[in-house]
Amino acid sequence: MSKFSSYNFAGQKALVRVDYNVPLNDQFEITDDTRMRATIPTIKKIINDGGSAILMSHLGRPKGGPEDKFSLKHLVTHLSKLLGSPVLFANDCIGEQAHVTATMLSTGEVLLLENLRFYKEEEKGDEVFAKKLSALGDVYVNDAFGTAHRAHASTAVIAKFFPPEKRMFGLLMESEVISAEKVLHQSQKPFVAIIGGAKVSDKILIIENLLEKATDIIIGGGMSYTFLRAMGGKIGNSLCEDDRLNVANDLLKKAAEKNVCIHLPPDSVIADKFDANANDSTSPSNNIPDGWMGLDIGENACEQFSNVIKKSKTILWNGPMGVFEMKKFQHGTKAIATAVAESTQNGAFSLVGGGDSVAAVNQFGFADRVSYVSTGGGAMLEYFEGKELPGIAAING
Helix, strand or coil, X not given: CCHHHHCCCCCCEEEEECCCCCXXXXXXXXXXXXXXXXHHHHHHHHHHCCCEEEEECCCCXXXXXXCHHHCHHHHHHHHHHHHCCCEEECCCCCCHHHHHHHHCCCCCCEEECCCHHHCHHHHHCCHHHHHHHHCCCCEEEECCXXXXXXXXXXXXXXXXXXXXXXXXXXXXXXXHHHXXXXXXXXXXXXXXXXXCCCCCCCCHHHHHHHCCCCCEEEECCCCHHHHHHHCCCEECCCCCCHHHHHHHHHHHHHHHHCCXXXXXXXXXXXXXCCCCCCCEEEEECCEECCCCEEEEECHHHHHHHHHHHHCCCEEEEECCCCCCCCHHHCHHHHHHHHHHHHHHHCCCXXXXXXXXXXXXXXXXXXXXXXXXXXXXXXXXXXHHCCCCCHHHHHHHC
16 A cells, blocks of 8 residues: 555644646636646545645746736635635745644645745745745645656755655655556556657657667657658658757667667648648658648558557557647547557556647547546656656655
8 A cells, every 4th residue: 555545644734745837817717627636636535534734836937926827826716616625725835824824724624825936945946945834734745746857845855854754645646656657667568659749859868768668669740850851851841950860860770779660650741831721731751842841640640650559558658749739730649549548448558648648638538548647747758768856756765
């Protein structure tokens, strides 16, 4: 049993780092509450044990102190609804009101602190600030995988002010780490990594690390055209990082040396401009006419990639196959989501992570048909690059 599940929070004030950096519209309404919903089991376990929960998070990127649009007060009503009970709010995270409200907290109550990033000390990893936060609770729970790659006060420094038996991962963080470990260190072969998105430069390290683990790597999205150009292909006006052509060639060479099969899209859906209403056509990916650009993978690519995915036992998906936000160019990403879901149904373990991939599986209704959907974008990326995440290291000591 996990440390968190076996811990009895009765009479304890649990200081819980959550990642409530959620998108808000102009009326301060939450447009995607995935990250909030993911923490509810952790909070409920604490209060059901007879403890109380003090939640701390950041929201957005406030510049020089408090800004109303980044206040966590905008989340209180929705969080109360998710928990089915009122949530208290402190208009600061370390000031007198926070301290008094935390001290007076009764069994079963939940307190949300104001935005940690209203203090520059949070991002600087300031020890004095971390110690003031730690004074609010008896036990520290990190349930914010989305910020685990940041060496901030509330994620990496605060843990030192709690003894090892009183610092732990929450249920969300545990499941994130277990799922990532399953892919990175306990993967069954064949193992396919599906890497998409715009830039090779964003994914160099993850591809290099996966060359040691995967049997197949599917490369789609804008980044695929840098590889195709590096191989001598004509890519028209498609996205290309000219300064990464040598890197792309090096990755292809390393893959060949390690017997890892790199799959690039044989055909593309192309457009005469980057626009939802652009004229579109299809073309071999390595022979796109001048004035046209690849915005999605073509039908042959969908079929080829799907066949690889359906034979796999382990699947990692990070990044879309095209500009899926535009209806004309979403077919490829949807086809990949379908193949991942089918493979999962047939026994494969599938992990989807990275903002756009998660947005895609949610948009197409596949979130409950894959094994795990990660809440951490940058954190998951760094984990699969082989880096030690400060938020994880702090708990493990």
